[in-house]
C-alpha cells in the first residue's frame with residue numbers, strides 16, 4: 001500500500017478537495033520525502049517552532065525559499081486562513097484531508113500557524129495581528145499553562161491583569177509555552193475577575209513579546225520531542241498593555257482559548273496522527289514482505305499480520321471519525337465534545353499504531369534513520385499537550401451525562 005493509491009473515500013470529497021489532496025501528495029513525494037533523512041539526522045529541528053523557522057534551522061536558505069515559493073505559488077500557504085481573511089477558505093474537512101497528506105512525512109511543509117480566534121478581533125486588531133500572521137511576517141504563541149495550572153487552568157490560574165486608568169497591568173508566570181522565544185506576540189490568558197474565573201473572569205490579551213516586563217527564560221525546557229528545546233517559561237512582571245490589546249470581550253478569554261484548542265489541538269490532531277499512521281502502515285507492510293526469518297518473510301507470520309491488521313483498523317476508524325466530525329463542524333454543529341473524542345483516539349491509537357510499526361521493524365524500528373521513533377514521540381506527546389487524555393474523557397463524559 002502506498003499513500004499515492006487512493007486511501008481516502010474520494011466520493012465523499014468535493015472534486016476541488018481531491019485535486020488539492022493529489023497536489024499535496026505529489027509535493028510530499030517529490031519535495032519533502034527526499035529531505036527527510038537530513039531532517040531526522042539534524043540536531044537543530046525541534047517541536048514548537050513554526051514550520052518555516054523549523055525548516056530554516058535545518059536546511060540551507062535556498063531549499064527553504066524553494067519550498068516557501070512552492071507553498072505560495074500553489075496557494076497552499078493560505079490553506080489555514082478563511083476566505084474573508086484572504087485565505088483559501090477551505091472547509092474543515094478539506095483542511096483535514098490536506099493536513100493528513102502533509103503529516104505523512106517528518107519534514108514540515110511551510111505554511112503559517114494561524115490562531116483562528118484572531119478573526120474575533122476588532123478591525124484594527126485583525127489588520128495589526130491577523131494579516132501579518134497569515135502573510136508569515138508575524139508569529140503568535142499561546143500562553144495558558146502555568147507552573148501550577150495545567151489541566152485545570154480555570155481553577156488554578158494565578159496570572160492576574162488589573163485595570164488601571166484604562167490600561168492593564170499584568171503579573172504572573174506561564175510555562176510550557178511552545179515557540180515563545182520566536183514569537184512576536186503572545187496570546188495570554190490572565191484572571192481579571194477572581195470570583196468568576198473561567199465563567200467570565202479570564203481575559204485574553206495580545207502582548208508584545210518584547211514589551212517591558214516580559215522575560216523569557218533563555219534555556220527553554222528540554223524534552224524528548226526534538227534535539228532543541230521548543231517550550232519556554234515566560235515571566236510577566238508589571239507588564240502594562242493598552243485596552244486595545246484585549247482580544248474579544250473582557251472576561252471571555254477562557255471561551256476563546258477553548259475555541260482555539262477545540263480546532264487546533266483537538267480536531268486537527270486527527271490528521272496529525274492519520275498521516276503518520278498511514279506512513280507507518282505502508283512502511284510496515286513493505287518491511288514485513290521483504291524481511292526473512294526462518295526461511296519465510298515475516299509477513300507470512302500471523303503474529304505480524306495481526307499487528308498490521310490492528311494498525312489498519314485504528315487508521316480506518318480514526319479516519320472515518322475525523323472526517324465525520326469535520327463535516328459536522330462544517331455544518332455549524334458545536335463539536336467541542338466530538339473534537340475531544342478525535343483528539344483522544346488520535347493520540348492513543350496513533351501511539352499504539354507506531355508502537356506496532358517499531359516492533360515489526362525490529363532493531364531498524366529504533367534507528368533514527370527511520371521516522372518511526374520521531375513519530376512515536378510526537379504522538380505520545382499528544383496524549384498530554386493541549387489537554388491530556390483524561391481531560392478529553394472528562395469533556396466527553398460531561399456531554400454524555402448532560403444529554
Ligand SMILES: Cc1cc2nc3c(=O)[nH]c(=O)nc-3n(C[C@H](O)[C@H](O)[C@H](O)COP(=O)(O)OP(=O)(O)OC[C@H]3O[C@@H](n4cnc5c(N)ncnc54)[C@H](O)[C@@H]3O)c2cc1C
Nearest residue numbers: 142143144145149150151176177178384385386387388390
Ligand atoms: C511539549 C509541550 C508543549 C506545550 N505547549 C503549550 C503551549 O504552547 N501553551 C500552553 O499554554 N501550554 C502548553 N503545554 C502545556 C500542556 O497543555 C499541559 O502540560 C497539559 O494541559 C497538562 O497539564 P499538566 O502538565 O499541568 O498536567 P496536570 O494537570 O498536572 O495533570 C497530571 C496528570 O493528572 C491527570 N489529571 C489531572 N486532572 C485530572 C482529573 N480531574 N481526573 C483524572 N486525571 C486528571 C492528567 O491527565 C495527567 O495525567 C505544552 C506541554 C508540552 C509538554
